[in-house]
Amino acid sequence: MPEGLGTGEVAGEISRHKKHSSEHEGGGHDAGEHEGTEEGGRQHDRVLSVIEAVLLAIVALLAAYTGYASAKWSTESSVRLATASAARTEANRAELDAQNIKNFDATTFNAWFTAYIAGNTSAELVAQRRFRPAFAVAFEAWIATDPFVNASSPPGPTYMPQYKQPELAVAAALDAKATSQYTAGVQAGADSDNYVRDTIYLATILFLIGISGHFRFFRIRLALVILGGLMLAVAVVEIATSPPIP
Numbered sequence: 001m002p003e004g005l006g007t008g009e010v011a012g013e014i015s016r017h018k019k020h021s022s023e024h025e026g027g028g029h030d031a032g033e034h035e036g037t038e039e040g041g042r043q044h045d046r047v048l049s050v051i052e053a054v055l056l057a058i059v060a061l062l063a064a065y066t067g068y069a070s071a072k073w074s075t076e077s078s079v080r081l082a083t084a085s086a087a088r089t090e091a092n093r094a095e096l097d098a099q100n101i102k103n104f105d106a107t108t109f110n111a112w113f114t115a116y117i118a119g120n121t122s123a124e125l126v127a128q129r130r131f132r133p134a135f136a137v138a139f140e141a142w143i144a145t146d147p148f149v150n151a152s153s154p155p156g157p158t159y160m161p162q163y164k165q166p167e168l169a170v171a172a173a174l175d176a177k178a179t180s181q182y183t184a185g186v187q188a189g190a191d192s193d194n195y196v197r198d199t200i201y202l203a204t205i206l207f208l209i210g211i212s213g214h215f216r217f218f219r220i221r222l223a224l225v226i227l228g229g230l231m232l233a234v235a236v237v238e239i240a241t242s243p244p245i246p
Contacts, residue, residue, distance in 0.1 A: 044218055048225060052209050055228055059209070062239060063202045069245045070195035073188050076246045080185030084178045091174035098167035102158060105135045109157060138163035191243050198242070201235040 108130045115123030131139060138157040147153035154160055205228045212224035 048218070048221055049213075051225055052212060052221075055205065055209050055225065055232060058232065059202050059205050062235065063199060063206075066195045066199045066202065066239065069242070070192050070199065072245050073192035073195060073243075077185050077188035077192060080181050080188055084181035084185055087174050087178035087181060091171045091178060094167045094171035094174060098165045098171060101132070101165065101167065105132060105158060106156075108132075108135070109139070134164060188246070194238070194242055198235050198238050201231055201238070205231050205235070 108127055111130070112124055112127035115121075115127055128136070128139075135157060138160045141160050141162040142154060142157040145153040157163055208224045208228040208231070212221045212228075215221050215224070
């Protein structure tokens, strides 16, 4: 099960960020330094600290969502693939049943044909009584074509339109279901991976905002915050365009 970015980690980073921001506000600037007056520098620090805190809060919410979504899509993928495997097994079983039934029909027909060639009427009747009801319908239709005289008659009852095998229809339906479920399972797995990728984006943002509080130079902090904001925008777009939680 994929693991998301823990909200506890984000909360810890927010706490550490608050501590570093307080240190900056308390003694990070001397009068006449590069960023102007002490009061102006502190004001900038306060604004930047608020922005960093907001970014961390958004990351915390999105990280919780992407972690949960990734786990749900992973579960959905496993369920779909398991359903596809079960349907494929049932389709193979239905197809095997159809083949066994057709073999039985062919065996009983061969017994009848052998008796017919030998002119053994009683054996013919015994063989016909062994016909399945569905096969008997096809057999009567085949006999009606006068196959021993009409050269254009089908080779046997199993070639007649009246010869039906519902098991083959069941097998085809199950096979189509298996293919559909497998495709959906693969897509669900891809969706789960996409949410994991989004979580990596968020973890990177958490790292950038986290280390920004360790720098006393305002421009470095600002650059890290801007980079984190751009990555957050990318992550938000990715999340917005991803399928919702199943």
